[in-house]
Amino acid sequence: MVITNGERPAPRINDLAFKIGTVNGTGSASANGLLRRAIFRMGIPVSGKNLFPSNIQGLPTWYEIRANASGHTARTERFDLVVAMNPATYARDVAEVTSGGWVMYDSTWPLPRELNRDDITFLGVPLAKMTVDNFKGSRVRILMKNICYVGALAALLDIDMEIVRGLLKETFAAKAKLLDANYLAIDLGYEYALEHFDCPLPVRLEPMDGNEDSIVIDGNTAAALGCVYAGATVAAWYPITPSTSLVDAFTAFCHQFRKDPETGRNRFAIIQAEDELAAAGMVIGAAWAGARAFTSTSGAGLSLMSEFIGLAYYAEVPSVFFDVQRVGPSTGMPTRTQQGDIQFAAYASHGDTKHIVIFPANPHECFEMAVEAFDLAERFQTPIFVLSDLDIGMNDWVIPKLEWDNSYRPDRGKVLTAEELEAATGPFHRYLDVDGDGIPWRTLPGVHPRGAYLTRGSGHDRYGNYTEDSEPYADVLARVGRKIERAAAHLPAPEIRLREGAEIGLVTIGGCRGAVLEAVDALAERGVEADYMRVRAFPFHPDVEPFLAAHEVNFIIEQNRDGQLRKLLIAETGAKKDALVSIRYFGGYPMSCHHVMDGLASYLDGAAAAAPDGTGPHEAASGALAPAREGATP
Amino acid sequence: MSYIKKPRIHHPALTRNRLGLTRRDYEGTMSTLCAGCGHDSITAAIIEAFWELEIAPHEVAKTSGIGCSGKTPTYFLKEAHGFNGVHGRMPSITTGAHAANRELVCIGVSGDGDSLSIGMGQFAHVVRRNVDMLYIIENNGVYGLTKGQFSASADVGSTAKRGQVNREHPIDSVLLSLNLGAGFVARSFSGDKEQLVPILKAGLRHRGFALIDVISPCVTFNDHRGSTKSYQYTRDNYNQLVYADFVPPAQEIATSIEVGDARSVRMHDGSHITFRKVPEDYDPTDRDQVYGYIRERQRAGEVATGLLYVEPAPQDATDAVDFHGLQGTVDEPLANYPFEDLCPGADALEKLQKRFR
Numbered sequence: 001m002v003i004t005n006g007e008r009p010a011p012r013i014n015d016l017a018f019k020i021g022t023v024n025g026t027g028s029a030s031a032n033g034l035l036r037r038a039i040f041r042m043g044i045p046v047s048g049k050n051l052f053p054s055n056i057q058g059l060p061t062w063y064e065i066r067a068n069a070s071g072h073t074a075r076t077e078r079f080d081l082v083v084a085m086n087p088a089t090y091a092r093d094v095a096e097v098t099s100g101g102w103v104m105y106d107s108t109w110p111l112p113r114e115l116n117r118d119d120i121t122f123l124g125v126p127l128a129k130m131t132v133d134n135f136k137g138s139r140v141r142i143l144m145k146n147i148c149y150v151g152a153l154a155a156l157l158d159i160d161m162e163i164v165r166g167l168l169k170e171t172f173a174a175k176a177k178l179l180d181a182n183y184l185a186i187d188l189g190y191e192y193a194l195e196h197f198d199c200p201l202p203v204r205l206e207p208m209d210g211n212e213d214s215i216v217i218d219g220n221t222a223a224a225l226g227c228v229y230a231g232a233t234v235a236a237w238y239p240i241t242p243s244t245s246l247v248d249a250f251t252a253f254c255h256q257f258r259k260d261p262e263t264g265r266n267r268f269a270i271i272q273a274e275d276e277l278a279a280a281g282m283v284i285g286a287a288w289a290g291a292r293a294f295t296s297t298s299g300a301g302l303s304l305m306s307e308f309i310g311l312a313y314y315a316e317v318p319s320v321f322f323d324v325q326r327v328g329p330s331t332g333m334p335t336r337t338q339q340g341d342i343q344f345a346a347y348a349s350h351g352d353t354k355h356i357v358i359f360p361a362n363p364h365e366c367f368e369m370a371v372e373a374f375d376l377a378e379r380f381q382t383p384i385f386v387l388s389d390l391d392i393g394m395n396d397w398v399i400p401k402l403e404w405d406n407s408y409r410p411d412r413g414k415v416l417t418a419e420e421l422e423a424a425t426g427p428f429h430r431y432l433d434v435d436g437d438g439i440p441w442r443t444l445p446g447v448h449p450r451g452a453y454l455t456r457g458s459g460h461d462r463y464g465n466y467t468e469d470s471e472p473y474a475d476v477l478a479r480v481g482r483k484i485e486r487a488a489a490h491l492p493a494p495e496i497r498l499r500e501g502a503e504i505g506l507v508t509i510g511g512c513r514g515a516v517l518e519a520v521d522a523l524a525e526r527g528v529e530a531d532y533m534r535v536r537a538f539p540f541h542p543d544v545e546p547f548l549a550a551h552e553v554n555f556i557i558e559q560n561r562d563g564q565l566r567k568l569l570i571a572e573t574g575a576k577k578d579a580l581v582s583i584r585y586f587g588g589y590p591m592s593c594h595h596v597m598d599g600l601a602s603y604l605d606g607a608a609a610a611a612p613d614g615t616g617p618h619e620a621a622s623g624a625l626a627p628a629r630e631g632a633t634p
Numbered sequence: 635m636s637y638i639k640k641p642r643i644h645h646p647a648l649t650r651n652r653l654g655l656t657r658r659d660y661e662g663t664m665s666t667l668c669a670g671c672g673h674d675s676i677t678a679a680i681i682e683a684f685w686e687l688e689i690a691p692h693e694v695a696k697t698s699g700i701g702c703s704g705k706t707p708t709y710f711l712k713e714a715h716g717f718n719g720v721h722g723r724m725p726s727i728t729t730g731a732h733a734a735n736r737e738l739v740c741i742g743v744s745g746d747g748d749s750l751s752i753g754m755g756q757f758a759h760v761v762r763r764n765v766d767m768l769y770i771i772e773n774n775g776v777y778g779l780t781k782g783q784f785s786a787s788a789d790v791g792s793t794a795k796r797g798q799v800n801r802e803h804p805i806d807s808v809l810l811s812l813n814l815g816a817g818f819v820a821r822s823f824s825g826d827k828e829q830l831v832p833i834l835k836a837g838l839r840h841r842g843f844a845l846i847d848v849i850s851p852c853v854t855f856n857d858h859r860g861s862t863k864s865y866q867y868t869r870d871n872y873n874q875l876v877y878a879d880f881v882p883p884a885q886e887i888a889t890s891i892e893v894g895d896a897r898s899v900r901m902h903d904g905s906h907i908t909f910r911k912v913p914e915d916y917d918p919t920d921r922d923q924v925y926g927y928i929r930e931r932q933r934a935g936e937v938a939t940g941l942l943y944v945e946p947a948p949q950d951a952t953d954a955v956d957f958h959g960l961q962g963t964v965d966e967p968l969a970n971y972p973f974e975d976l977c978p979g980a981d982a983l984e985k986l987q988k989r990f991r
Contacts, residue, residue: 215987215991234968271733275755277756278723281725283730288734291969293730307723446735446967452691452714453715453716455715
């Protein structure tokens, strides 16, 4: 049945967003993935965002798909169509459709009258009835109901059915019975929609050639692949959402690529530790003994690891920490995304510490930065943090195909070999800056008696001896500090995009990239030119400060309450505080272009100087005047 | 006597082992612990054990946590890499080092505070994981560096130096590790080098996790009347339950004949532990019985010592359930593995990505 309300929107091709509301544990993930993959194979840039609860079965979950020919696939909150499969969230789902849009619902049961909206169209498909009539067994019926709505959506949005069928065939190649069931389900939905609705909708899809050299992958899988390619052999971890899938993927890749062909034994060790403290300790022990070792965690785990992080920093043990950020503080919202650990990672642990942190924006960078992290860790003999987040780590992104240069060899940094130690004329001293670059030579256990030294987190002098004396202690700590400062120029440079006539700078970090680049385009359409910079590492690369200095006002756009990137920029560059205006969204969903535009609203209205509460320009334009709204609603 | 520097030149007549090394070559720097500290006696026993086993010092990784015990790796094997990490976390660092390089001979020195309070979690899990290491707890029942607080191994009723009485139940590392499945469990006394050295040697040769809890009196904070970890108390209530000898592979036959009907337990590397004297109803390979027996001796007020429990090695080495056996790791240390055999390369990546279309 169709209840048509409001005016039909103007035709729009390859620029739409829709959302499917289901109950977790009902197998909707594979159906939703099928949709996203089919659109990808039609050559249309597409993203899929899974908004899932911290729960195993029975709570609401949503999958959002955005297809956009211009490549703007950041999250949007304007949905042309919502598939409302979960009665518990009908009201919320119906409310989220843009005016003139559509709601598809299971018309086996009547839609509650109070949910009617007079500006959208309701498309009823009797999904439950169709599956009950055609399939046996409750589990199969539940699963096939999902495939039915895929079929209906294919008709409504003009998704290529040959591609959908091809994908089903690939998935169920070895299970003929399941394949037949899926074929039937997909046809049931498709035929019903064709028969009952005016298909396709004016907002629809059309094949294009936007994805020729692209793949779809999540950041955790890409990062895990990077670890395999970098030659990491020891992983120690403790399960925590949203980082678990990184080690899961690493495990799977190791079983695929790292088995000794003759003995079937493992060229890797993956240790599920008793907690994150132990995981960090194992990584540090393994790295100290010469392996490339890493851990993967999220903010809560990083808090536990901070004791060991200080040790690795001070004792100069190369180690790699992936922090797939989730919403904090404390347990926070485990299945929601945030950039809340920027400041913590930068200075984790007590005493004077400062760490190298790199910030991937997407799975492509997760792969590349994973490899780079191991090189940096060994070159600078220090812990390296790769700060991804739940959105990057667990959602599917379309990225350019990953490339690998077979001539790559790990940069193991300054490690003395047995031969070098044998030939050395003087004694070896672990913390002596013999080359004047702040990076001493290190040795590995088991190699040569002349390389021996005692690694310690207690006060030590440049010769590696215990000390409680002022000067020898300060000498080493100052040198370690210099080492990290000097590393800045060797870290990933910021991504900078300049535009003719730009007056303002938009500065961002990590996964906000898509939303901010979309905002740059949206601003240009309104006649406002903005330069763009995405910071990719801390300590800040030498290119960061000149960009800030070149703009009277820079908007620092990030996903946390306190403007952590802005704080770091103020603390660690010469930029003037008033020139850095904060735009923040921290509600737990991936950032959308409209968050950026809302944050810029007062600037665009020329009202920056007239903040109603007199907090001055940097707060006025920051969006912080309405933090409750920002934080409370997705 | 920390102000004294050790002489660099030694008497030429010092006995050399087959590596040509004297006991001096197995020493470290001068101890900075209190004169008479039990830990120093343990250090001396460690030096003796390594020298006798003829292990090249640089093949050893020595690790520790925080506290007086944490300082001791500096005092032995100066030609070995050492890692004095953070409090209670020695097990995880050792696990990582062993994961990366299985050829390292790992020895971890911890204390009762380090292992049974702050590091209880890591201690339990390193046992479970059966990491191939010798784990020594230098057990004095007290926190020395912070001046005399009770530790978790202090017995109910024992008194602190200033007279406070401990009323909380102790954690006994021997009973605990028996419970957790440790394959080698011993208790000894720093004042009994004759007993300690063979146990250390056997522990170093045991494949998998080996625990030696050594009562090691703190002369400054816990050696008074009322303490149950004092020299006097330990000597008065000492029960050398089990006499064990460590017999390296080469001497196997001769020694076996000498000991006659003594029980002999084979180890992974072909060496044996022979038990010279055990109580009649005591089987050191029966975990449940050992547990019960120790409990019984404790109720009688005795400190049962010796190599109390050992799991015989499986006949087939591939059945080993130590860390690397469980992991299924290759024989070559992961740390030395050629990069070419670790990186799948460009073609594999190209092929793999078809999955992501």
